[in-house]
Amino acid sequence: MEKEEFLWKITEVMRGSMNQPLNKSIIVVGTLLAIEKEKKHALKKIAQSQNVELEINKMIKQLDFEETFKEYIQLQWSSWVNQLSSREVNDALLLMDKALMNNLGNELYDEFIVSNNQGNLMVPITPNSINTIVESYFGVNEQQDATFHDGTAGYGFSASSFGRKYPKVCLNLQDVSIEAATILNLRLYLLDLKANVAVVDLLKEPGFTHENEMKQFDYVSMSPPWGVKLSEMQVAAMENDTFNRYVYGIPSRSQGDLAFVSCGLGATKSSGKAAFWLPTGTLFRSGPEQKIRERLIALDLIEAIILLPNNLLAPHSAISSALLLCNKSKTKDQQGKILMVNASGLGTSNKRETSINEKNLQFIGDILEHGLEKEEISKFVSNTDIQEAQLSPETYVYKTEIELEEYGELELNTSALxxxxxxxxxxxxxxxxxxxxxxxxxxxxxxxxxxxxxxxxxxxxxxxxxxxxxxxxxxxxxxxxxxxxxxxxxxxxxxxxxxxxxxxxxxxxxxxxxxxxxxxxxxxxxxxxxxxxxxxxxxxxxxxxxxxxxxxxxxxxxxxxxxxxxPLAKQEAIVKHYKEETAYISKKIQELQLQQKQLKLEAFEQMGLKNTFHIK
CATH class of the missing domain: 3.90.220.20 (DNA methylase specificity domains)
Structure with missing residues (x-):
């Protein structure tokens, strides 16, 4: 059975429970795939048993998960199975058994998650191109026993990409949602990846501590929820944070994006790197966000900023985005400056979405690795030259071309001013x-x-x-x-x-x-x-x-x-000449339009249409 057929049929079966949150169906599908991975053809045998729910619960208890997650999985499974008839449940079990004959469980699961996430944006899935750029920037030594942290892990697509590429790196993942963390655990299980997973609100407290101290990691990567509104409890926790994570500042209640940056940097070792995928508004908005950016610049933590092509989250969102890349141990030649990369024109678009092809990903990776300055693409900007903490790359790196309706395509020489x-x-x-x-x-x-x-x-x-x-x-x-x-x-x-x-x-x-x-x-x-x-x-x-x-x-x-x-006299002369010539041209245009109308009337008369209309 092909993946497309499986997705269509399993979705049909799941319709009986669609009055429940979609996350529940995602958890159920992941659970069944995990059971089959634990014991081959288990689903086929369970479908023939006298008590399917009991047998499934037995298998769930055998899964190598923390008790908290196993209890949550059992709760979702029981709730789901009670929404369907025994025939529909068996159809789901046998359908998965058949699909797994020529498909990998982790691939089926990821396809199911993505297809069910479309149009809902329950948990944004970071595009592969973003993960590729971040992994390239980190420059991990594959033999290094390093640590990785994502405090807004969601379903873990970024973390699993990193873990598969660098299997020796220890993954430490956190999310505020037990649902998302459960799906994350199921994905990791199907991928044979190990990770420490914590369920706690990152903005209130870190998920990983030891003896009252927050653990820090070599690499931190986050794609936090965009435009998050901070609650009173979250702000209160920030103001009284015992780990000093908000040394960079606390953002406004209405725009909490940079709070995640503060938490991520707090969890980064003094020799580590951090990457954050953010909406571009965080790079230029005034108020508390500007003060946070000023502190990041003053502490020389920002190594590079990449303005990305629009519509990377299409069709869910058209919000433009950027990667904020931070390094707590910048090399001497890159200290005191930021590499601004305007990659907005490096996307490839089709009717549904925009992506970055392999060639351009390699191009961006080379710019980051070697600190390259490319005309109209990348440029080093001194921290002292940045005014009002304006960090949008397009302010510093741009094409000197513009297309205006009145003049067509123009190439500008801004220095001439x-x-x-x-x-x-x-x-x-x-x-x-x-x-x-x-x-x-x-x-x-x-x-x-x-x-x-x-x-x-x-x-x-x-x-x-x-x-x-x-x-x-x-x-x-x-x-x-x-x-x-x-x-x-x-x-x-x-x-x-x-x-x-x-x-x-x-x-x-x-x-x-x-x-x-x-x-x-x-x-x-x-x-x-x-x-x-x-x-x-x-x-x-x-x-x-x-x-x-x-x-x-x-x-x-x-x-x-x-x-x-x-001088005013020169200004008056320029304006006077322009107005006089414009008036003359307008008069000539009116005369020509009148002449054109007369020509049409003569043509109509020659056609024999003179008596068919009368101009009042």
């Missing part, structure tokens, strides 16, 4: 934020109008389309009120829109999707608008966008944008 006199925009203008408009405040008779992104078309504001709002708490209205000649720049979404508010109306506010720029005495609004539309600025904006779902341009990046410092 250094040859002219410039000033940061924040020294030439003041800024104000948009109003956070709520749909519940929308009122056609409202006192204020709110300008939204859709109200700006080709740089022009469609005043007649503005929605009106009744704003009850108007204490900060003056901070959002638009004034005549203010430059408005959209900062949310994939495309930037720029317009100048040319009106004496004092009832218009802009939405939170804009930043308002009020030019000072040295800068003309029309000149600034024209400059913001230039390819070099569009490239700058694109390079500084953040956010994995909806792109966002931080206002601080707008403030630090360098603007050519030209």
């Amino acid at each position: 250094e040859e002219i006199e410039t000033l940061p925009l924040k020294e030439l203008a003041t800024f104000y934020r948009g109003y956070n408009a709520s749909t519940k405040d929308e009122d056609e008779n409202g006192e204020y109008a709110v300008l939204k992104i859709a109200d700006v078309i080709k740089g022009e504001i469609l005043f007649e389309n503005l929605s009106r709002y009744t704003i009850k708490n108007n204490a900060k209205i003056e901070n959002n009120r638009i004034q005549n000649n203010d430059v408005l720049l959209s900062i949310r979404g994939a495309n930037r829109k720029v317009s100048i508010f040319q009106s004496d109306r004092d009832d218009v506010l802009m939405s939170q999707n804009f930043v308002g720029i009020r030019c000072g005495n040295l800068l003309l609004p029309d000149f600034l608008k024209l400059y913001l539309e230039s390819p070099i600025v569009q490239f700058y904006f694109l390079k500084h966008m953040t956010g994995s779902t909806i792109p966002n341009l931080p206002i601080k990046e707008v403030k630090t944008l360098l603007v050519p410092l030209l």
Whole structure:
């Protein structure tokens, strides 16, 4: 029986228990495969016994698992078997016996887990490409009796990959879920791998201690749950952690990703390495996360950061991700700097998913092993050159090409801007934020109008389309009120829109999707608008966008944008020439469009269609 046929048939059999969590079916299938591994053709014999449940329980007791896991397996088995008829149970046993005639149990089990995990993302399964990069980075001596730790082991796909490649390494695995840890144990059993497995919340306490001291390991690798929200109990445990694991800082309650990094580094030996697969937001978000990154940089723990291709978790998630690679014992030549690797363009995509092929995996491995700097791919950045702990590789390593609808493909020379006199925009203008408009405040008779992104078309504001709002708490209205000649720049979404508010109306506010720029005495609004539309600025904006779902341009990046410092007379001359020529071109386009329409009418007349329509 082929694996595909087995998966289809066993899923059909399991449908009788699908009102139970999917994890239960995964545990049951793993249990039956483990029993068959323990004793060949045991399932066929049990299917013919008078009491199948009793015989299965006897076999479970014989499995080489800790009592806690055996008791949990028996509980799940009994719960599952009571959901099905004896015929359905026997069908499952005999189906597995048949499938195992020409398939390995561990392969069947992994296929079943992956197929049942699709669309649910119960426990994210780390892609093989991530495991390959991490294993290459660790550079394990195959003869070394080393230790490995994963504090968010899940089903153990990363740990088992590491264990199979380096069988002499001792695996120490931890997960907060007894379900996930049980499935992990079943996988390891089918793979003939040994490991120490602990079930405990990593953020509250380490799973491996000795005489009141936390054990530390040579290699630590984690793919923690993304965007985890911290509970009050977890935060309290962090603040009172007796092992000093949060010396790097405690993240915010709403974004707990970096808490796992703190725990992982705490479990890493002074000579060890650690790797963390994280969403890219952890590399640039401000607040407590920025403070943690600053501490990691100050302690010189980060050896490399790899920005990965998008959609590695497709179709479950489109969140962009990165590998944070840490070394507590960096070589002298790599101290004080971080190897930034922008591998976002090294993926291979099909309709369903994105992966990294073997050639590019080897390429990334060579960059890490030899500390290579490759144009538009990798670059060493000094810790002292990193501002505001911004650790996204695309900030430092990027392609100098951009495709704009108006100009086509462009290759940019960013260094050329250094040859002219410039000033940061924040020294030439003041800024104000948009109003956070709520749909519940929308009122056609409202006192204020709110300008939204859709109200700006080709740089022009469609005043007649503005929605009106009744704003009850108007204490900060003056901070959002638009004034005549203010430059408005959209900062949310994939495309930037720029317009100048040319009106004496004092009832218009802009939405939170804009930043308002009020030019000072040295800068003309029309000149600034024209400059913001230039390819070099569009490239700058694109390079500084953040956010994995909806792109966002931080206002601080707008403030630090360098603007050519030209005399007002020169600015006026540039703007005047551009407007006059644009007006002339617009007039000619209208004339040509009218001429084209007349040509069509003449053609219709020649067809004999003159009397079939009349233009009013």
